[in-house]
Amino acid sequence: MVVVKKLIVIFSIIGTICIILGVLWLIYGRIEVKLIGDEKILATYNEEYHDPGFIITKNDKEMDKDSYEVITNNDIDITKLGEYHLSYDIKYHFLSFHLERIINIVDDVKPDINVSLESIKRDYCTKKDKDKLEYTIIDNYDGDITDKAVVEEVDDNYIINVSDTNGNENTLSIPIVLTEKPKDVFKLNGNSTVYVTTNSKYSDSGVTYTDGCGNKLNDKVNTVNNVNTSKNGEYTVTYSVGNNKLTRKVIVYTPSNTSNTGSGSGKVIYLTFDDGPGVYTEKVLNTLAKYNVKATFFVTHQFNGYVPLIKKEYEAGHSVAVHSYTHNWNIYKSVDAYLNDFNKMNNDILKYTGNYSKIFRFPGGSSNTISRNYSKGVVKAIASKMLNDGYQYFDWDVDSGDAAGASRSKIYSNVVNGAARCSKCIVLMHDIKPNTVNELDNILKTLTSKGYKFGTLSVNSPTVHHAIAN
Ligand SMILES: [Zn+2]
Known part of the structure; x- marks a missing residue:
C-alpha cells in the first residue's frame, strides 16, 4: 500500500509539473528574437538612416507588435562620419531581450x-x-x-x-x-584669259594649290606653258594635279593703235569709268589691255569685295581718281560730310596705289541739282575749296548715256560719234553697266582703228567743267 501511495504522489507531482509547463508553453512558447540584416551596417553620410529593425517570433510565427514593448536607443549622427550604436530592448511578460547593432556612417558617394x-x-x-x-x-x-x-x-x-x-x-x-577635313583648293591666279602684246615678256601668274588647311602644294602642280610672244596667236597654259586640270588662254597680239598713226592724230581721248570697281571691272581691264588703251577710273567703295581691283587698275597703267566712298547723295549735306567721304575713298586709293589722288569727279557731276536737297551752295563751296587746295575735278564732254540706261548700240554711237567731234574728249562711262562693258570691245576696235591716242587724267590734264548749279 505504501508503494502505491508513493506512486500516486509521484504521478501527481509529475502531472502538476506537466500542467504548469503546459500553461507556461501556452504563454511563452518558443520565442526567438534577432536583428534583420547584419550586426554591422555601413550607412551613407548625410542620407537619412532607416534601420531594418528586428524580428520576434513565437513558435516561428511573427508576434503581434502590440504584444511586447520595445525601447530603441541610438546616437546616430548622419552629418558626421564615424561608428554609432543602435540597440533594441524588448520586453515580453517576464522575458526581456537586448539587441545591438553597429552602424558606420561613411562617405561612399562619388563626386x-x-x-x-x-x-x-x-x-x-x-x-x-x-x-x-x-x-x-x-x-x-x-x-x-x-x-x-x-x-x-x-x-x-x-x-x-x-x-x-x-x-x-x-x-x-x-x-x-x-571638324570635317576642308577640301583642297586648286585655282588660277589672275585672269583666265590674258592678252599679251607681241614680243613682250610673258610671266604667267600660275595657280594656287593648297590643301584645305592652306598648306601650299604648288610643287605637285604640273604646268605646261608653250606661250611664245614672238608669234601672235592663242595659247593655252595647262596646270594639272592628278585628274584636276586648269587652263589659261593667253592671246599674243599686236595692238592696232601702236602701229597706226592714222587720221586722228593730235586728238586725245580720255575714257573715264565711274562707280566701280565692281563685278565687271576685270572684264573692262582685260578689254582695255587687249587694245593697250589706258583710261581713268573714278572709284567708289560701293562693292566691298571689288575694292582691291584698284590695285589692278593702277598696275595696268590706268589713272585712279576719287569719285565717292559711299556714293550716297547725303554726302552733299555739308562740305565736311563731302570731304569725310572723299578722304575715306582717297585712303583706299593710297592703300592700293601708294599715293593719294589729286583729281575727282562729283557724284552726279558738278552741275548736279540733287545736292540742293541737302545743302544750298554746297557744290560751289566744295569746288572752290578743292581747287584752292590743289585738287582738280573733271566733268565730261562725251556722255555714253549708260547711266540713263542706253542700249549697247546707243552707247557705241554716243561714244564713237562723240569722240569724232569733242574738244577735250573726256568720255563718261560706268564700269558697273553691263551694256558698256559688253560694248567696250567694239568701241575700242573702232576708236583705235581711227588712230586716236588715249590719255589718262591727271591734275594737269585739260578738264571739262559743267556749270555749277548749286
Ligand atoms: Zn557716279
Whole structure:
C-alpha cells in the first residue's frame, strides 16, 4: 500500500509539473528574437538612416507588435562620419531581450561631374578646340571640388578625373570630334584669259594649290606653258594635279593703235569709268589691255569685295581718281560730310596705289541739282575749296548715256560719234553697266582703228567743267 501511495504522489507531482509547463508553453512558447540584416551596417553620410529593425517570433510565427514593448536607443549622427550604436530592448511578460547593432556612417558617394557639352569640337586644320571644355564637380561631402579635377587628353578624349577627400573617385570621358577635313583648293591666279602684246615678256601668274588647311602644294602642280610672244596667236597654259586640270588662254597680239598713226592724230581721248570697281571691272581691264588703251577710273567703295581691283587698275597703267566712298547723295549735306567721304575713298586709293589722288569727279557731276536737297551752295563751296587746295575735278564732254540706261548700240554711237567731234574728249562711262562693258570691245576696235591716242587724267590734264548749279 505504501508503494502505491508513493506512486500516486509521484504521478501527481509529475502531472502538476506537466500542467504548469503546459500553461507556461501556452504563454511563452518558443520565442526567438534577432536583428534583420547584419550586426554591422555601413550607412551613407548625410542620407537619412532607416534601420531594418528586428524580428520576434513565437513558435516561428511573427508576434503581434502590440504584444511586447520595445525601447530603441541610438546616437546616430548622419552629418558626421564615424561608428554609432543602435540597440533594441524588448520586453515580453517576464522575458526581456537586448539587441545591438553597429552602424558606420561613411562617405561612399562619388563626386558628381557635370559637363556643359557632350563632346568637344576641334578644328581639323589648326587642331585648336572650337568648344571650351567646361565642367563642375560637386561632392556630397566636400562640396564644390571642380578645381581638384585632373584633365588629360587620351586618344581623342578628354578624361576628367577627380577624387574626394574620402577616396571616392570618378572619371568622365568627353570625346573630341574633329571638324570635317576642308577640301583642297586648286585655282588660277589672275585672269583666265590674258592678252599679251607681241614680243613682250610673258610671266604667267600660275595657280594656287593648297590643301584645305592652306598648306601650299604648288610643287605637285604640273604646268605646261608653250606661250611664245614672238608669234601672235592663242595659247593655252595647262596646270594639272592628278585628274584636276586648269587652263589659261593667253592671246599674243599686236595692238592696232601702236602701229597706226592714222587720221586722228593730235586728238586725245580720255575714257573715264565711274562707280566701280565692281563685278565687271576685270572684264573692262582685260578689254582695255587687249587694245593697250589706258583710261581713268573714278572709284567708289560701293562693292566691298571689288575694292582691291584698284590695285589692278593702277598696275595696268590706268589713272585712279576719287569719285565717292559711299556714293550716297547725303554726302552733299555739308562740305565736311563731302570731304569725310572723299578722304575715306582717297585712303583706299593710297592703300592700293601708294599715293593719294589729286583729281575727282562729283557724284552726279558738278552741275548736279540733287545736292540742293541737302545743302544750298554746297557744290560751289566744295569746288572752290578743292581747287584752292590743289585738287582738280573733271566733268565730261562725251556722255555714253549708260547711266540713263542706253542700249549697247546707243552707247557705241554716243561714244564713237562723240569722240569724232569733242574738244577735250573726256568720255563718261560706268564700269558697273553691263551694256558698256559688253560694248567696250567694239568701241575700242573702232576708236583705235581711227588712230586716236588715249590719255589718262591727271591734275594737269585739260578738264571739262559743267556749270555749277548749286
Ligand atoms: Zn557716279
